[in-house]
Amino acid sequence: MELEVDIITTPKGFHCNLCNTDVPNKPSLDEHVKGRKHKTLTDVRATRKAQEERSVFVSGFEKDVSQTQLTEYFQRFGDVANVIIDKDKGVYAIVQFSEIEGQLTALSQLVHEINGRRLRVKPREKKGFKLINKKKTDFENLQEVLERLRPVLVQAETVNEQMQCVVERIQLSENKRKARELLVQLIQEVFTEFFPDSQILSFGSSVNTFGIHSCDLDLFLDLDNTKTFQARAKCPTELVAEASSDDGRSEDSILSDIDLSTASPAELLELVAAILKKCVPGVNKVQVVASARLPVVKFHYHQLDLQGDISINNRLAVRNTRFLQLCSGLDARLRPLVYTIRYWARQKQLAGNVGGAGPLLNNYALTLLVIFFLQNSDPPVLPTVDQLKDMACEEEECVIEGWDCTFPSQAIAVPPSKNEQDLCVLLAAFFSFYATFDFAGNVISLREGRALPITSFLSQAREETQEEEEDAMEEEQPRQPHNQTPKLGPLNLLDPFELSHNVAGNLSERSQHNFQRECQEAEKYCRSLQYLRKSTKGKPWGLVRLFTPHSDGPNRKKQDGSADKEMSVSIPFKLALLPEGLRNQLQQAGDGFRPLWFQRVCVAVVQVFQNVLKCSPGSSTESVLSGDPCHADVAPGSCDSMEATSEELNTSNDSGVAGQGSPRSGTAPAGSKRPLSSESSDASSPPQEKKPRLGSGPKPGAPCWTWTQTHAVWAGRRKVRRELIKETVDSRPEGSSTALETQVTDHIVEKEPQVKVPLVFTVQARLVGGTQSTKVLLKIHPPSEGKELLRDFFHFLEIFLPKMVDTLMEKSM
The missing domain is CATH 1.10.1410.10 (Poly(a)-polymerase, middle domain)
Structure with a gap:
């Protein structure tokens, strides 16, 4: 019955109200319902519902009534599993019994009293369980x-006025900034009692001049001076007396229970958490997060509804904050x-x-x-950080944890x-x-x-x-x-x-x-x-x-331009998947590693089309299909039957896009038209000569291949793959391996009829941005016949081809 309420039908498939998830079809819905998330939330909802049925809502008692007193009182009606008291939003409690009989017995009694105060006891309100999507909120x-x-x-x-308006409306207000400063002072006073000479330093958005009204309060507890104080406290008596006479302080503090020089960060964080909980008024929800890159103690300050955290080993973050303050002043x-x-x-x-x-x-x-x-x-x-370092004086030199953090302390030292x-x-x-x-x-x-x-x-x-x-x-x-x-x-x-x-x-x-x-x-x-x-x-x-955010309607693809895009497949550079041998070659190539990477991708693309998908190559492609894909010195043949060397690949694959988009390379001002040529184009071409559009046909000298496909190797491929895996459970290849995918193609070619009109298409490869990019773009030029069939093939290639190229690159050396 609950499943019928959870799942609703939508124009795009189904929607699970419990998990707040969309699924496209019935098989996907069945998998979702059997999945871990749905089952977990179903169990949580059932548990919550059972707890509600065994609980009572209690109010009317004094604020000094403790959880123990409430437990002892309601224990007479049945075994009490839990008592939750909320004194922040109002004085009330939820009393949860282990069995529903305890709740019924408590409700049957008309009068309840504790310390002479009459209590109001009623059934707990039953609320529908709903998963809160924080991101959506x-x-x-x-x-x-x-x-x-x-x-x-x-x-x-003007746009300039709009940008200034954005700053004024969402920046951290002066009143909130001062309120945060007062909270920091309060925390400083408390921690000084436990850690003499310690400092609480603010960093992050609250003080780096880029804060907004909802930003967290980031604090760093500096214990260096405290460690020095503790070391002096271990000195001979006369030295301790001399040190104590300066400020009237002695070693009587929490330092007598913990040695900062030997205590682990985890022990110190637990101590910080205990101090926040017990000694700082208004602080709640204290939690030690030891799994973070830099472990912290998180807390919430009730009066300001402010989230904060304290770290003990984040001195670099304080210096980064000073750097951002300097840049803001420059x-x-x-x-x-x-x-x-x-x-x-x-x-x-x-x-x-x-x-x-x-x-x-x-x-x-x-x-x-x-x-x-x-x-x-x-x-x-x-200026760059190195330039700022050269502008600093000797007194401003700063090294933290071995890192040079030197820069001027005042913006006036930097030329405008x-x-x-x-x-x-x-x-x-x-x-x-x-x-x-x-x-x-x-x-x-x-x-x-x-x-x-x-x-x-x-x-x-x-x-x-x-x-x-x-x-x-x-x-x-x-x-x-x-x-x-x-x-x-x-x-x-x-x-x-x-x-x-x-x-x-x-x-x-x-x-x-x-x-x-x-x-x-x-x-x-x-x-x-x-x-x-x-x-x-x-x-x-x-x-x-x-x-204005993008709409999620059916016209989204048309709005972002993807509905009418040309048939092109992008293969990005993934360093993590490259074998050690190819990594060494790319490293040795230095700044010129891109042509080598492009060459390896081209060879892998040929292997996928010919060996995995069983496409028949044209005459211009056959001449370069032989050879080791890992050690080939020649890229696949070009459209005009020429073979492009790695040097030619370095110079012939211009895209009309500046490699790094640097304004120094002549970025046009806002509102101006794009230039007809780019800096990456061949210097020998006349400046007035227009570049052909990408869709106007293959470029001479750019690697491209002509292929013929006689079978719909993309249709029913997933089903065939599953059947092959079941048949070869003991000796099956890896799920994404070329061996398995080749078997799938062979099975389709053997069992399925040929397409009515063989697909004859051209694939052109280019390196986007010339030598300043690592993204290989494969443009597929459709034939005069069979365009609709090729579009289905193209949608398959969009996902399949990059994955297979990655697999070949990973296993090539």
């Missing part, structure tokens, strides 16, 4: 903020840009991880992306920027910069102010591993060295100081793709009149349209 809150902002933004005269345009881009990212669901963890961008990463863009503007708006672009132009340039940025092949470095080739970090990792092994052999025991290599991922953004920390290391491949896609959409919009000019009719314009 947060998104709805953003929509409410946008609705309040919309009238003000529409009435503004140029007044930074804050409006950061606030606008953060809000845009939240609206597009690119940022805002629920609970602080997730695959989306965090505010710190977004801020660093803005700073890096400003470092690469023409002329630069902000010569860049005079307004906020409107800079915002459009930000989107243009990252719309074509090669995230897969580069590591973003704010210290150097440039993108570093990802292959340079491969040799660094190997050198560190060798050093670790040598040190371990010399010491005859393993030791844990300071890790210098960042965790590489889809988006690599180094911390300005802790160079082993990838700030965007949590990002998934889909999140990185969505960020770049939204930048591309924003770049197109920023070239339109709706962005540049205020509407005379009071319609949304400028930031209002930029902030």
